[in-house]
Amino acid sequence: MIKWGIIGCGRIAQRFMQGFAAVDGVQLVASFSRRAVTVDDFVAKYGGAACYTVEDLLASDIDAIYIATLPDSHAAYSIAALKAGKHVLCEKPATVNLPELDEVLAVVKETGLLFMEGMKPPFYPLYTRLKEYLATAPIGPAGYVRAGSSVADCPPDHPNYNLDLVGGSLMQIGIYEAFLAIDWLGDLEDVQTMGRFGETGIDMFAIFQTKHAGGFSQLYAGFDLHGKGDALIAGPLGHVTIHKNWWNPARATIDYLDGRSVEINEPFSDGGLNYEIKHFCDLIKAGATESPVISHQMSQQMINMIDKARAQVGLVYPGEQSQESRVRNQEF
Incomplete structure (x- = not known):
């Protein structure tokens, strides 16, 4: 039995518990929130x-902690939990920036405990089955990824709009696109970013294209346009469409250069976080300190991409050592 504690009891913690209930051998022992109610x-x-x-x-008396707070506190809670002898599954993005993540990973190395960023898509049945299928019927090495999400129905009081709480489209949504590009195209080499700010100082919409060891990506993220979408992964022998919503994947189509078309359908259950939780528990049992799927290097690459994109548009969060001023209410 793996005994769990939760830090943060908001929206994502509620979804976490939906998946948690579907995983064998786990027990919720204690929870903490900054608000007693x-x-x-x-x-x-x-x-x-x-x-x-x-x-x-x-x-x-807990073995592992799920950190479900907003990103401004992820690093501090992760370090405190690791120093207290607890394994840590931290919601994405793992930290505000790469230097913070490096601090967390230094403590991971000191303690020998497990730390993983909660990046859900690769654990879904569709994503794993797609990878398995392409291993035997490839589209060739991926050279281009296109993906994005723009969610225009967040309520006005949503933390995504709060600069102090590390809101903004790049940090809250773009981190998913960063994962997809790195997973298929490899190490990041360059980023180009454009977009616009909103009244609260966060990036309301951003488009960023990236160059990787294996090719190029075109990505977008936002809060004021309705753009929930699919994802495209292209290779020399064909392309894959992960149908919307690609970050909760359930259906994909593979179109080959020779005219073949293959449909893969893999519905997910229990909200989808159950697969990530089970993977994390398996890692604890194996005595691992990182995931081979969302490795520490993968987390570093993802936040590095977002850091570079933010630097180009002048988006800085309180507490960061930063540029002279924040660009607000104008085109990047």
Whole structure:
């Protein structure tokens, strides 16, 4: 039995518990939120003890912690949990920037504990089956990726719009696209970014194209246009379409140069986070310190891409050592 604690009891923690209920051999022991009423409501629904300080949570009899807070606190909570002897599954993005992630990974090395960023798409049945199919019927090495998501229905009070809480389309959505490009095209070599800011100082819409060891990508992310979309992965012998919503993948089409077309359908269950949770638990049992799927290097590559994109448009979060001023309410 792997005993879990949760830091942060908001929207994503609720979805985490939907998947958690479908995984064998796990138990929720304790939860913490910065707001007492939030953690009280959470434990009333899901069980376990309510903790009103993070110190109380870390002193609990738990093996692993899921960090479900907003990105501004990911690094601090990850380091505290690791130093308390707990394995850490931290929601994406793992940290605000690459230097913060390097600090976390230094503690991982010191403690010998498991740390993984919660990047869900590669654990879905569709994604794993697609990779397996292409291993025997390839489209050739991928040379181009196109993907994006723009969600225009976030409520006005959503944390995505909050600069202090590390909101913005690149950080909240673009990190998914960063994963897809790196997973298929390899190491990042260059980034070019354009877009626009909103009234709260966050990037409301961004387009970024990237150059990798294996090819090129064209990506977008935003909050003021309706652009929930698919993803395209192209190789010399064909291309793959992961149909919308590609970040919760359930259906893909492979179109080959010779005219063949193959449909792959793999519905997901229990909200989709159950596959990621099971993978993490398997890693704990194996004594691993990182995932071979979302490795530490993968997390470094992803946040490095977002760092470079933010630097080009002048998006800086409070507390970061940064450029002279923040660009607001204008075209990048």
